[in-house]
């Protein structure tokens with residue numbers, strides 16, 4: 665045992681920095697989003713489009729007032745968009761299986777990406793690798809006047 669403790673400390677000291685360095689911006693999957701406020705839906709039926717899918721925008725209840733105002737998001741405020749397959753059924757366009765879930769979370773330390781952390785997860789909630797700035801923020805930057813959020817509340 666006396667020998668084991670220093671050995672474990674050495675192992676830990678080596679592992680922890682590696683784990684932290686590998687995913688400096690890793691977001692955890694906000695698994696309760698299905699019970700959040702749904703605000704709108706959109707369909708992009710063109711499979712060649714990078715945003716292909718049947719989308720719904722959900723807002724965490726504690727971020728709803730800021731979402732309606734279009735600014736003033738509190739730390740940790742989270743917005744989510746699940747993407748589903750687009751299917752035709754009996755003359756209707758309907759959502760098919762879940763493809764992925766895109767997430768934005770307010771974090772003032774993410775200065776490179778407008779104070780938001782971006783993440784994407786597969787249908788099982790596993791994080792997908794992405795460069796948040798290139799893959800997400802460069803497009804959201806167009807909405808700087810609304811705190812980088814595209815969609816808007818509609819009564």
Ligand code: HEC
Nearest residue numbers: 706743744745766767768782783784799800803813814815
């Ligand atoms: C080509 C532009 C573009 C790119 C790239 C993009 N988005 Fe978006 N995003 C949009 C648009 C447009 C909406 C609004 C959708 C709507 O109104 O239905 C949106 C909506 C969102 C929302 C809901 C809040 C809002 O802004 O309305 C989240 C969360 C989100 N995107 C996350 C991401 C993540 C994560 C990535 C990177 C993996 C990403 N987006 C990449 C254009 C983009």
